[in-house]
Amino acid sequence: MPIIDLSKDLVPEGCFLNQIPKAPTGHYAHLIVVRETESFPVFQTDGTLNIAKVSAGLHSDNSLIRLAMFKRKQSSPERLTGRELLHRVNITQNEDSSGDDYCDYNETFCGSCPDCVYYGFAIGDAGSEKSKVYVDTAYSITGYDESHQQFSFNALYEKGNMSQHGDVRSGFGEQDHIVPQVFFPSVITIKDVTVYSFAYVLNNVLRTKRYGAQTTRTGRLSNHIVGVVFADGEIFSNLKFTQAIHDGLGDDKNEIPLNPTKVLQTAQNTLSVLLEDDGVTYHLLNRENLKQLLGIVKAVTTDAEKLQLFLQEANTEAQEYAARVIQKASNKKQK
Numbered sequence: 001m002p003i004i005d006l007s008k009d010l011v012p013e014g015c016f017l018n019q020i021p022k023a024p025t026g027h028y029a030h031l032i033v034v035r036e037t038e039s040f041p042v043f044q045t046d047g048t049l050n051i052a053k054v055s056a057g058l059h060s061d062n063s064l065i066r067l068a069m070f071k072r073k074q075s076s077p078e079r080l081t082g083r084e085l086l087h088r089v090n091i092t093q094n095e096d097s098s099g100d101d102y103c104d105y106n107e108t109f110c111g112s113c114p115d116c117v118y119y120g121f122a123i124g125d126a127g128s129e130k131s132k133v134y135v136d137t138a139y140s141i142t143g144y145d146e147s148h149q150q151f152s153f154n155a156l157y158e159k160g161n162m163s164q165h166g167d168v169r170s171g172f173g174e175q176d177h178i179v180p181q182v183f184f185p186s187v188i189t190i191k192d193v194t195v196y197s198f199a200y201v202l203n204n205v206l207r208t209k210r211y212g213a214q215t216t217r218t219g220r221l222s223n224h225i226v227g228v229v230f231a232d233g234e235i236f237s238n239l240k241f242t243q244a245i246h247d248g249l250g251d252d253k254n255e256i257p258l259n260p261t262k263v264l265q266t267a268q269n270t271l272s273v274l275l276e277d278d279g280v281t282y283h284l285l286n287r288e289n290l291k292q293l294l295g296i297v298k299a300v301t302t303d304a305e306k307l308q309l310f311l312q313e314a315n316t317e318a319q320e321y322a323a324r325v326i327q328k329a330s331n332k333k334q335k
């Protein structure tokens with residue numbers, strides 16, 4: 001019996017697989033998230049914020065330049081959160097610490113821990129595993145113009161002061177920052193989902209609070225889960241979800257910053273309508289059901305002892321899969 005025990009009333013039989021299959025079997029879980037900035041993050045490549053010009057809503061003729069949050073800006077910090085926990089309970093560390101089995105992100109993937117198995121990895125010729133966790137570019141509900149601010153920044157001397165030996169350092173750069181209370185609706189998909197991969201990814205999403213430029217990670221972001229969908233296929237895109245919320249907000253969308261309660265309520269209200277269009281069979285958990293589900297998972301992930309047990313069980317699943325599927329495939333290649 002897994003340590004996370006979800007009743008059949010909440011999650012019907014067949015939504016979770018008992019083990020990760022070798023070939024995809026069409027068992028999807030989708031976490032429906034609304035990401036809200038809580039400080040001044042920077043999502044950029046080449047020194048400028050990422051933007052995209054798209055239709056404002058599903059039912060509007062206007063276009064809108066939106067901020068974009070690319071997929072790695074979302075998934076990398078979440079992976080690192082999970083890996084930090086694995087290290088904390090000594091799951092990805094070899095006992096003799098010779099370093100051979102040590103799982104090092106983007107350097108030497110071990111190929112068999114929950115992070116490697118669920119999120120995937122590639123190590124040149126030595127093997128690879130496709131990610132079972134899918135994220136896509138997310139877009140701000142509000143436009144670029146009202147969602148960013150430019151700051152000039154000063155470089156401080158080492159002691160944190162602005163002057164040294166009588167020289168005053170002046171501002172030497174300008175940088176666009178996203179402002180607080182900007183919302184990025186985002187769907188996170190877990191393919192061939194098991195109760196372990198589901199709870200592992202969910203825990204990472206709930207715990208990760210800093211996103212943005214790799215070096216600083218100064219941007220605070222809060223992830224609101226507004227729904228969980230079990231389905232036999234893919235569902236709506238982040239862009240469509242964002243445009244539907246934009247439409248649903250009506251005149252409220254002109255009040256900047258947006259009211260978080262209204263945004264989350266509108267997001268929840270759009271789910272059933274969007275899902276009806278997706279042509280899949282699905283089971284949606286929102287409102288009370290969702291609260292129950294999150295409560296059960298959090299009861300485990302916020303208790304040190306239970307969390308450790310959970311991570312060990314997830315590791316057992318990952319190791320079993322790695323031995324049955326990943327290592328077999330790479331052995332075959334070598335022959």
Ligand SMILES: [Zn+2]
Pocket residue numbers: 092103109110111112113114115116117
């Ligand atoms: Zn690993």
